[in-house]
Each structure stands twice: as structure tokens, then as C-alpha cells.
Amino acid sequence: MKLLIGNRNYSSWSLRPWLVLRHFDLPFEDEVLMLSGEGWTEALAARSPTGKVPVLIDGDLVIPETLAIxxxxxxxxxxxxxxxxDRRDRALARSAAxxxxxxxxxxxxxxPMNLRASHPGKVDPDLVRQDLHRIEQLWGEFLSRSxxxxLFGEFSAADAMFAPVATRLRTYALPISDMANSYVEAIYSLPAFQDWLKLALHEPWVIDRDEIDVIQGRVAPGTIV
Structure with missing residues (x-):
């Protein structure tokens, strides 16, 4: 099997199935497709039916959607x-995903997900307060049960779906409970996540549209190294 992914530093959707494949020790290789630069949209469209990543290729089968993968x-x-x-837990996990x-x-x-960055205070909590409240509800319910x-005791696809959220909470130091912080730590401690993170930290590419300082006008596009 081959998983086509985007730049590891930014591509939250690529991270999700990659974690599943790596954590569960499934046989696969990956290939990074650029999400910026000259001709990147055409190059991506030539490899992906949707023009997006991730895409799983297994023989002649091509699956271009995270949950489907x-x-x-x-x-x-x-x-x-x-x-x-457990059937009940499985239903709840799929619902949360x-x-x-x-x-x-x-x-x-x-x-936006940005694993190389640390931007405390640059995201107004009021802009994301409703999402943070719902995250606390979901994580609190599942972690108290398990x-x-x-979320359900052992790592599952549900955790893979929420892994990019954990990175956002850390990158922007958003206000969360001790319970949520403990879950973020669990995600970061996962060996599969550490494998992805090490690769992401060594990527040279910058995508301006995912850099908060560009988004908020602090720096001009093309100036982040």
C-alpha cells in the first residue's frame, strides 16, 4: 500500500490515516506531494482523483478520503x-470521528496546523470558544468512561482524527482543562506521532496560507524562512 500525503508540517488530513497505518504496524510506504509552489495544484490533480490528500493506493484501488481510508x-x-x-464504543468513536x-x-x-511553530497568544480564544467547549465535552465524556x-482506552481511529486538534491546542497555547492537556500529552507521546513530528520538523517548505503571521498580516507572504 502507498499513502500519498501532503507536507507533514501542515497537512492535518494526511496525518490522520498515516498515524493509523504506522501505529497499527501496517505495511505501507508514503509519498509527499507538495501543497505549494509552482504547478502544485496540477501535479496533485494528476495523482489524486479529488486533487487533495491523503490518497491510499492498494493495487489498482485508489481511495481519496480520510474516513474511507x-x-x-x-x-x-x-x-x-x-x-x-466494543460495539457501543465503536459507534461512539465513529460518531466523534x-x-x-x-x-x-x-x-x-x-x-491552522503548524507543527514547527509556537504561537501562544496569537489566536483569540473567543474566535474558537465554541469549538473548544465541544472538544472538552467530547474528550471529557470518552476519557471518563474509558x-x-x-478516548476509548487504547489508541484508535478516533484518536487519529483528533490528533491535529491536539497540535493546534499546543501550537497556539489555547486555554483548555487539565484533562484535555493530559490527552494532548498522550497524543504527543504516541510513538507513531513522534515519528511524524520528527519528519515534519525537518521539512524545509513553508506554506504561507497556513502561517498565522501571514494570515494575520504580521509578515508579508514569502518572507518566512
Whole structure:
């Protein structure tokens, strides 16, 4: 299997299935497709049916959507328990993953994933307060039921879906509870996440549209090194 991904520092959607593949020790290779630079949209469209990443390629099968990739992997490797083994937990995990997939737009737009950066105080908490409240609700409910360290005890696809949220909370030092901070620590301590992070920190590319200082007008596009 091959997973086509975007720049690791910024591509939150690529991170999600990559974590599943790496954590559950599934056989795969990855390939980074640029999300900026001359001709990047055309190059991406030539490899991805949707012109977006991630894309999973397994033989002649091409799957270009994060949740679909996770479901395919769960079907192909049922013994791995990519979703929680308990039927009720599995339903709740899928529900939370779908909510993450479709929502939290304020957090996404105002606090883009940027693993190399540290920008405390640069995102107004009022702009993302509703999303933060819902995150506290979801994480608190699941962690109190499971006892942690992950949402349903052991790491699952639900945690992969929320991993980029954990990075945003840390990058922008957003106000969260001790419970949420502990969950962020659990994500960062995951060996698979550490593998991704090490690679991301060594990437040379800068994407201006995902840099908060460019977004908020502090620096001109093309000036961040």
C-alpha cells in the first residue's frame, strides 16, 4: 500500500490515516506531494482523483478520503481493532470521528496546523470558544468512561482524527482543562506521532496560507524562512 500525503508540517488530513497505518504496524510506504509552489495544484490533480490528500493506493484501488481510508483499513485488518472492539464504543468513536470530519471549522480556519511553530497568544480564544467547549465535552465524556489515556482506552481511529486538534491546542497555547492537556500529552507521546513530528520538523517548505503571521498580516507572504 502507498499513502500519498501532503507536507507533514501542515497537512492535518494526511496525518490522520498515516498515524493509523504506522501505529497499527501496517505495511505501507508514503509519498509527499507538495501543497505549494509552482504547478502544485496540477501535479496533485494528476495523482489524486479529488486533487487533495491523503490518497491510499492498494493495487489498482485508489481511495481519496480520510474516513474511507480508515474504514478500508479496518475492514482489511479486522484483527488490529482500528476502531474500538466494543460495539457501543465503536459507534461512539465513529460518531466523534464524523463530527470532527465535518465540524470544528472555527478552529481549523483560525488555528491552522503548524507543527514547527509556537504561537501562544496569537489566536483569540473567543474566535474558537465554541469549538473548544465541544472538544472538552467530547474528550471529557470518552476519557471518563474509558479511563484513558486515549478516548476509548487504547489508541484508535478516533484518536487519529483528533490528533491535529491536539497540535493546534499546543501550537497556539489555547486555554483548555487539565484533562484535555493530559490527552494532548498522550497524543504527543504516541510513538507513531513522534515519528511524524520528527519528519515534519525537518521539512524545509513553508506554506504561507497556513502561517498565522501571514494570515494575520504580521509578515508579508514569502518572507518566512
Amino acid at each position: 480508515m474504514e478500508y483499513l479496518a475492514d482489511k485488518y479486522p484483527e488490529k481493532h482500528i476502531w474500538p472492539a 464524523s463530527e470532527m470530519h465535518a465540524g470544528f471549522n472555527a478552529l481549523r480556519s483560525n488555528a 479511563g484513558g489515556p486515549f
